[in-house]
Amino acid sequence: MQRPRPVTILAVLTLLLSASNLFTGILLLSGKVPLEQLVGQMPDLGELQGDFQRTMVVIIFLFSVLGLAVGLGLLGMKNWARSITRGLAVLGLLGGLVQMIQSFVSKDAVHFLFYALIGGGYYGAFWYLGRADVRAAFGMPRAPGSEPQPPITPGPGSAG
Numbered sequence: 001m002q003r004p005r006p007v008t009i010l011a012v013l014t015l016l017l018s019a020s021n022l023f024t025g026i027l028l029l030s031g032k033v034p035l036e037q038l039v040g041q042m043p044d045l046g047e048l049q050g051d052f053q054r055t056m057v058v059i060i061f062l063f064s065v066l067g068l069a070v071g072l073g074l075l076g077m078k079n080w081a082r083s084i085t086r087g088l089a090v091l092g093l094l095g096g097l098v099q100m101i102q103s104f105v106s107k108d109a110v111h112f113l114f115y116a117l118i119g120g121g122y123y124g125a126f127w128y129l130g131r132a133d134v135r136a137a138f139g140m141p142r143a144p145g146s147e148p149q150p151p152i153t154p155g156p157g158s159a160g
Contacts, residue, residue, distance in 0.1 A: 097119060
């Protein structure tokens with residue numbers, strides 16, 4: 001089956017965002033750009049500040065590599081990439097909801113609407129990749145017992 005156009009768009013967006021994050025991760029790992037410059041306000045953790053920053057840089061780097069793999073998997077119509085994308089969409093939706101709540105509390109309508117759109121995009125990706133026709137396009141096997149069964153003919157010892 002041919003790859004659906006929305007899957008191609010989602011894969012390209014994933015690859016572009018992941019490549020951008022990978023470039024950022026490389027800049028952070030090399031020390032060319034400090035994390036504070038990108039994030040802005042960092043929590044003050046005292047002695048653990050350096051460890052926290054290194055951990056965040058590694059997480060950014062690893063998630064960008066995961067994103068590249070998932071984007072290529074979506075282009076290759078791999079079911080594992082579809083499943084991981086749905087899981088990451090849930091995490092993105094939760095993050096968007098947190099940002100919407102923060103924007104609502106601070107009465108920042110522009111950021112509220114921005115994160116509402118972002119959350120809607122995550123929800124749309126989650127919903128679309130869960131549709132039966134899309135799952136079939138990825139070659140997802142049918143659930144046990146969902147295939148049509150031959151009719152059962154009554155035997156000699158059955159009642160009726």
